[in-house]
Amino acid sequence: MDWISRNNILIVGLGLMGGSYARGLKRLGFHVTAIDKDPESVSWALEHGIVDLAYDHVEEEAVRTADAAIFALYPGVFLQWIRDWQHLFKPGLRITDVTGVKSCVVYDIQAALRDDVEFIAAHPMAGREVSGVQNSDERIFRDANYIVVPTEKNTPEAIAWCESLGRILGCRHIARLSPEEHDEMIGFVSQLTHCIAVSLMTCSDNTHLVDYTGDSFRDLTRIARINDAMWSELFLMNKEPLLKQMDVFIRELENFRAMLAAEDREGMREKMRLSTQRRALFERK
């Protein structure tokens, strides 16, 4: 654990995720500096004491003095930021991120990066259906899964450091996946589920149903409140894996539909039993 020597944390991007990292790390005693282009987010964070310092521009001294940096930017902006400002990085700086897609981010960042600093990708499986630093909350990490996404370029030290970051924030399970494995997984558990939730809300005008609905519909559509700029970008950056997962799901739902149309009670029951058995594994212990 070389956290002791990495006291100055720089957070680039002060939205829901950046703000939640800031809160968690400041509470743990780190010196947290944040940079975000939005002056409102910066002043909100300062007023609420969730950071030690914050700037609405790239304050060079803040970048120079960072021992570790966490990037919580939209994927498309991340690479450009690195290109523009990496000359300021302290040698030995460790960088991680929160980006929800990996293959099309990690390799480009690592290729663009100076040889004396290291980027180790991560994806905390935590979030909220609202956005902005005003909604940030360090409790989102509690008991969450935290995925570290190393490549051949990463050192064991940086991987261990990144894993410990997830652990000290309160994540329960720290896993490792390759960028490709990550993107296939995320296409299924996160992106496909968001496509389903959105489609449930948009497939017909259901707003008159609010007085009749139970928890099932609420559960399936909680994530239908969605940041359209961010999620459309994530979907496009993971297009092929997501299309594949959508096809697998649509085929299965059509399969179930065919069983209902054919009144194949036993076929439906078999699916339900398999579903029940598998879902039991996902209960929080």
Next chain:
Amino acid sequence: MDWISRNNILIVGLGLMGGSYARGLKRLGFHVTAIDKDPESVSWALEHGIVDLAYDHVEEEAVRTADAAIFALYPGVFLQWIRDWQHLFKPGLRITDVTGVKSCVVYDIQAALRDDVEFIAAHPMAGREVSGVQNSDERIFRDANYIVVPTEKNTPEAIAWCESLGRILGCRHIARLSPEEHDEMIGFVSQLTHCIAVSLMTCSDNTHLVDYTGDSFRDLTRIARINDAMWSELFLMNKEPLLKQMDVFIRELENFRAMLAAEDREGMREKMRLSTQRRALFERK
């Protein structure tokens, strides 16, 4: 409110729903008698004091003395029970139910029923993803929606009585729908969502994903733990409305898939904004 004169409540079917009614009504001071063919459910309910009396057979005196009866049976069993035992009903008895489909239940029951007793259908939009009286809980009604499903045969008095039943149990919004409106609604908010949750669990072997997943996948599959006997029966009894809702949803998801394949960012964003706007109406106040 003629609850005062309807002190003796008979509950037929002591599962999750029957047990929850029993708990809620007993706590409110009613004398609650339950009948269930399963001796274990009966003795569990007696041991835990959630009923005053309970029988694992049709105890004639219990039926004769009932002022109101709540049927929480599988739909297929309900009609037969009425046919077999209605000769015991006290004149003026009011009957309600919890059945999750209505068109194919309500008319048959009302046609079969003696003229001097009245059946007013209801559907509390409450439940749990577990079954059995052991999991019953009167808190499931708290803030739930409660749908009363009258037909031309129902009297205003029975409708008002049934609405008050939902209200005293703690349901927040009491609504009225025709059997056909109910079934169309339920095909969408409840049955389609269960089909989706099941298909998400069965479309590929995802059990290795338990260490990576976030809340989205957990939310969308909570209801994938499903009572296969009950739900297959409900689906088959509401086949046409459910098939229609599945088609509408699949078409919309394919539509979204086509936008992703065509990299139509603005089209996806528009769907997401509509989804976000509509979903906001479903937040619990």
